[in-house]
Amino acid sequence: MSFPPPFSFQITARCPRTRARCGCFHTPHGEVTTPRFMPVGTLATVKGITTDQLRGTGAQMVLSNTFHLHLQPGEQIVADAGGLHRFMGWHGPMLTDSGGFQVFSLDQINTINDEGVVFRSPRDGARIELTPERAMAIQELLGADVAMAFDQCPPYPASEAEVATATRRTHSWLERCISSHTAPNQALFGIVQGGCFPHLRQESARVVASMNLPGIAVGGVSVGEPTEEMHRIVRQVGALLPEAKPHYLMGVGTLREMALAVAHGFDLFDCVIPTRLGRHGAALVGGERWNLKNACFRHDHSPLDRSCPCPACRQHSRAYLHHLIKSEELLGKILLSLHNITQLVRFSSAMARAIEEGCFAEDFTPWEANSPAAHTW
Template sequence: MFGFQITAQCPRTSARCGSFQTPHGPVQTPRFMPVGTLATVKGVSSEQLRQTGAQMVLSNTYHLHLQPGEDVIEAAGGLHRFMNWDGPMLTDSGGFQVFSLGNLNRIDDHGVVFRNPRDGRTIEMTPEVATEIQMKLGADVAMAFDQCPPYPATENDVVDACRRTHAWLERCVNAHQRQDQALFGIVQGGCFPHLRRESARAVADFDLPGIAVGGVSVGEPVEEMHRIIRDVTPLLPTDRPRYLMGIGTLREMAVAVANGIDLFDCVLPTRLGRHGTALVGGERWNLRNARFRHDHTPLDPSCPCLACQQHTRAYLHHLIRSEELLGLTLLSLHNITQLIRFTTAMGRAIQDGCFSEDFAPWEPDSPAHYAW
């Protein structure tokens, strides 16, 4: 049910186009994947999401376990039917919450004990539990349970996190039983090159349908992120999709694609949208700004999204200043569309043989990057 075919490659970089086949259809790579943590991309309906060009959508195991619970979703026919999304889906394992909710958890080799932020009760999340939840949710791709070390962390702490991540991956593999669901492993290692290389080799040895690079964009300098990608990606199988977790900025996606990464996710487009910010031509525009009050032109005339095709900057400014929910939805739709258009444009450049000229090396001021 799963396969990855490379359809084009850049002769001067490691960038490639591919098609990742899933039970709910193919995902054309490189591709940005919107995040729908609680079985919804915030403020956006499934029908609106389809219009952005989204192919694969994410949800989160930990948060869905808390509300409404995996049994409710399984009884509904699985996550796809529950949220009315008929395309491919991926569920994060909850491993990121080990990092982000550090003040609410206790970690040992067996797993993680969380304190439920809703009612204070304790929740034990082990590799087996995380895998069982994801099997009930029924997404096309399930992520292995891992430990994401914070930045900065000592080398000893990162060694422990890698050891647990690899041991937990083996337990996830042993617990995973769904043939219609792919299990991806996650490379960790912090900012220590030798640990990153060891983790990449260890995860690759499991011969899984795909591999993710985790533990980036957790506070490290952006140059460190680029170095991690350059070091790790050549050690990953070439015939499997490579997923860089938690990245959604143009420069970082372009650098990652140039080094052979295929998939991305990030909460950035909807988070910016909810705060009145639009992504336009590689810039962030605050629509609360008074300069938009009398601007009756489209936000981005080249953009096919609902905000740009049916509304003006002045109207969007009015909605944001008035704190109308429609404004937040329209900007979220626009921002998601922008990131999907950008990754699609990189794929088109790879196919046309001009990726190295248009996207690598990255030159932020070059107009070529915004001719999507």
Template sequence: MFDFQIKASCSKTKARIGSFETPHGVVMTPRFMPVGTLGTVKGVTPSQLAGTGAQMVLANTFHLHLQPGEEVIANAGGLHSFMGWDGPILTDSGGFQVFSLADLNKIDDHGVSFRNPRNGSQIELTPEKAIEIQMSLGADVVMAFDQCPPYPSTQNDVEEACRRTNNWLERCVKVHSRKDQALFGIVQGGCFPSLRELSAKQICSFDLPGIAIGGVSVGEPVEDMHRIVKQVLPLLPEDRPRYLMGIGTLPEMALAVANGIDLFDCVLPTRLGRHGTALVAGERWNLRNARFRNDHRPLDKSCFCEACKHHSRAYLHHLIRSDELLGLSLLSIHNISHLIRFTSAMAKAIAEGCFSEDFAPWNTDSPARHTW
């Protein structure tokens, strides 16, 4: 259980193909993981989600605690049964809400006190509580409770967040008791190299089944994100899955895979879909634009998702312009498929020896063109 095997690696980069065993199936890496915050990937049914090639999906501890409550989900037999998804699930700890709901919370060494965004009541989330909730939810992979500092922050503030993240991880490890769950730690440190190095060494010392890099894609320049990935990856154990949190843009995914990242997640594909935008060959197409009104070609002829197999650009344009929910759902399905196809294409390119950190399989000059 939770065995991670490297199946192939790239001779020119640190990219690798891996398999990660969980109680609900094997996750082949590199792999993009769709986000289903409230136990649902917005606008996409579980069977449609499986059709995109998704293997592991995410849900959020904080939001499921607020609604419907972990007791309801536990009584349903756990999150897999509750949401009708029989594949692997990862639950975020709620640590990101420490960042995203900063105006509603108060942080100290004990934990975080929140004002409930639904009704204004006071709630408290501690490392122990976050793990207890996740054990009740029953996900395959659970994340340690951490403090994600905003960008920009002073070095003193980030140092304090790193100290708390390390101390909170120790408390998470003590309370976590489910053998059928893998607990991952999270490296923080903001944009400060010395703090990233310190955090990586501290988190690695717990010898957990997997490690994540957090605190990126929070407003910092993309060059800083690249630098952090390149700095931290050599500090992490090679025989464990490595997860870069909150990343879903293709250049950043390619560079991260080239440096040894295995897993990604991001709300971007469904968020874009709900706003009428499709991801096609690395571009973002606004389907509201008039140029699609009489375009009866598939959205992407190289894609075999439900939207591309059965519907034209003109039909999708019509649905979006008419504010039909089906259009938003089809674009979300396509966008998820696009990112999963991209990670699958990277895996094939690694196996065939034609992968690089600027991987772009739709480029006709690229030796990886046939992998897309």
């Protein structure tokens, strides 16, 4: 399987000193220019943000989650509404995770075997069976542009034997996903696993790449492993992925890690960090996290970030945002969430411009070393 007719991916610029590249991923609902950060809308909503506001952040592609949408409202209701795009009012490209991450995050309420995973619903305790075939059927009804293969994401730490079993299952489940996936207007991406074991990562990259799918993702990072281990995996696996396909690093959305990943050939990123931080009163500014609850902002009437085009920065002061957060007003959480998403989208767009202009290595590889120059973008 290669690119279905509505899909294609072109590399439009390269960095001569790193593996960084710009690209354009064509989908039935529009183009995604890469590198690109993708906001997470787990339940067909990016928390607290309307789709009009989301478009204003510069976001192009949004994620939703198979497992959680299966629980509420149910995939048939979404399908009856005309699919996920119409259901949530987002008309740009969309991607659905398969539920594989919930195999990791909800390990206290599930049982895994070679056939699939049995969950106890966190809502009512009902038995839920998720298999590769079921994950594909749900995602086809949801109707996102990209469906992720069902995989087993091992925890950290885990023994080599445990990770080897999870990786073997991921490959077996990928074959079953391919066999059962039938939607011609939906691209299926495979996922590389292997934990922190280099030989398992190498073998997984080889197996998943051999399936010749429209895109390839790397999972099992940012699951509790030390930062240096994540960086090592990114460096190793980035060099093993098929050049002509979009490369998606799952669950990563910090500036340093995105810059490192782009330098090693990754194109797409997602993370819940921007809205999670916003809900807790924190803002991303120049690569730092600012707690707007702090008293130092009480009398500060300057914008949060003069260079940022988001509503929080264009229309309000740090003092006002501090007031909203201290008062526990919903508006404060919404404004900071919008700001944080805008920051990550702007950062990925700035990397793309730097690649096109031939200065990515000079401007963004300092992020890899976390040097002072990293905070000048």
